[in-house]
Amino acid sequence: MRPDKSLIISPDPELIDHLKQNGTNRRKAEEQLFKKYVYFVREGMSKYSLSEEDAFDVYSDTVLSAIEKITNGLFQGRSSLKTWIYRIFHNKCVDQIRKLTTNKNKINRTAPVSDALLHLSDSAKSIVQQLVERSDRDLLKTRLNELGDNCRKLLMLFADGYSDREISVSMDYKTPEVVKTSRLRCLEKLRQSYILK
Amino acid sequence: MDNLDYIDDYFNGRLDDPQKAAFDQLILSDPPFAEKVAFYVTTHQILKQELEEEKKERWREIFEQNKATPAFNRPAGTVRKLWISLAAAAAVLIVVIGLWWTLIRPVGPYQLAENYISQKLQKLPVKMGSRQDEIQKARSSYNNANFPEALRQFEHIISQSSDNEEAIRFAGLVCLRLKDYDKALLYFQRSENIPGLYANPAKFYQALTLMERNGPGDAQKAKTLLQQVVDQDLEHKQEARRFLDRW
Numbered sequence: 156m157r158p159d160k161s162l163i164i165s166p167d168p169e170l171i172d173h174l175k176q177n178g179t180n181r182r183k184a185e186e187q188l189f190k191k192y193v194y195f196v197r198e199g200m201s202k203y204s205l206s207e208e209d210a211f212d213v214y215s216d217t218v219l220s221a222i223e224k225i226t227n228g229l230f231q232g233r234s235s236l237k238t239w240i241y242r243i244f245h246n247k248c249v250d251q252i253r254k255l256t257t258n259k260n261k262i263n264r265t266a267p268v269s270d271a272l273l274h275l276s277d278s279a280k281s282i283v284q285q286l287v288e289r290s291d292r293d294l295l296k297t298r299l300n301e302l303g304d305n306c307r308k309l310l311m312l313f314a315d316g317y318s319d320r321e322i323s324v325s326m327d328y329k330t331p332e333v334v335k336t337s338r339l340r341c342l343e344k345l346r347q348s349y350i351l352k
Numbered sequence: 353m354d355n356l357d358y359i360d361d362y363f364n365g366r367l368d369d370p371q372k373a374a375f376d377q378l379i380l381s382d383p384p385f386a387e388k389v390a391f392y393v394t395t396h397q398i399l400k401q402e403l404e405e406e407k408k409e410r411w412r413e414i415f416e417q418n419k420a421t422p423a424f425n426r427p428a429g430t431v432r433k434l435w436i437s438l439a440a441a442a443a444v445l446i447v448v449i450g451l452w453w454t455l456i457r458p459v460g461p462y463q464l465a466e467n468y469i470s471q472k473l474q475k476l477p478v479k480m481g482s483r484q485d486e487i488q489k490a491r492s493s494y495n496n497a498n499f500p501e502a503l504r505q506f507e508h509i510i511s512q513s514s515d516n517e518e519a520i521r522f523a524g525l526v527c528l529r530l531k532d533y534d535k536a537l538l539y540f541q542r543s544e545n546i547p548g549l550y551a552n553p554a555k556f557y558q559a560l561t562l563m564e565r566n567g568p569g570d571a572q573k574a575k576t577l578l579q580q581v582v583d584q585d586l587e588h589k590q591e592a593r594r595f596l597d598r599w
Contacts, residue, residue: 189411193424215408279379286390314399339356
């Protein structure tokens with residue numbers, strides 16, 4: 156019986172290298188990272204007595220958090236990738252247990268402050284944060300879904316860390332500048348539809 | 353749109369320090385601008401969340417399709433290591449159980465006696481090169497499992513020499529093999545009472561006979577005799593101690 160090629164995982168350095176890139180390599184690497192330590196889900200169930208769904212959610216959040224940190228160069232390789240990810244997973248399991256025991260559910264979660272906001276002065280940050288909390292997120296989501304496939308894809312790719320240059324290649328735009336202009340037009344269109352309510 | 357361009361440049365690190373400071377000031381002094389910044393940040397957060405949900409959904413499908421496979425429960429290397437560990441643990445367990453079964457497991461007196469007889473009393477030592485006297489012939493009969501003939505020969509010797517301890521003891525052993533326990537005990541008691549012997553295993557053989565007979569009270573009597581063998585440092589002391597330990 157031939158092994159399932161999708162289950163063959165790249166070695167750690169290659170995986171990390173691909174995660175730091177954008178495009179197809181990164182997508183594949185994200186999936187590979189997910190598959191590599193997916194047995195943690197069982198560990199979450201047996202060691203932390205989480206349901207399969209909770210253990211899966213915790214593991215998915217762990218992988219997302221690890222990807223974000225690796226992309227931002229925060230994984231310094233002082234321990235093995237497995238040890239590092241397991242530490243994140245363990246902390247998230249503990250958080251999950253705490254959440255379950257204190258009856259806090261997903262609805263009460265607040266969105267994390269964008270990293271870029273951290274560079275603002277405290278007073279400016281506080282103003283923006285208050286406005287963000289007052290936003291009608293459901294309405295914004297609805298308007299986003301009504302935006303049209305092309306605009307949505309453009310915004311999604313940019314939010315996923317693709318640069319305007321990479322988007323111009325993958326979506327056949329002439330230049331990165333055209334991508335930026337189109338992207339900002341899409342944003343303005345979204346804002347107009349959002350403020351009109 | 354112009355404002356969004358400025359905000360986009362800020363959040364993507366395209367502004368220098370004075371421009372960043374001006375951006376900060378504008379948030380404080382221009383509420384519509386602050387609203388736009390909040391809109392930009394919220395949209396970015398929602399897009400990120402949606403991306404994460406999409407990824408989770410894709411991973412959920414992969415998980416559901418493959419969760420029964422070994423690779424999704426343990427990595428191959430770990431599975432192999434786990435099997436090696438389990439095999440090693442099983443081997444150790446088998447050895448431990450084997451040792452316990454043969455050396456430590458409590459065994460009844462009858463089984464102990466049976467084991468001893470089948471291992472140690474199958475053959476009597478025949479003195480090589482010695483003349484074929486009557487004792488040697490009787491031993492040969494015993495070793496050929498011809499017990500009635502061996503008994504007849506040993507009893508003939510005893511009738512000629514009533515204090516021949518060796519013949520008396522061997523006659524007792526023949527009776528033990530013939531399962532004539534009462535007669536065996538008589539021979540061993542007679543052997544024990546012969547004075548001036550350097551070593552006499554008769555007491556141990558009496559205990560062995562009682563264990564083999566296994567009648568009412570025999571086990572307790574055998575135990576007392578074995579304890580005497582140990583306490584008085586008599587022949588077969590080691591065996592007597594082993595019996596007492598495993599009883």
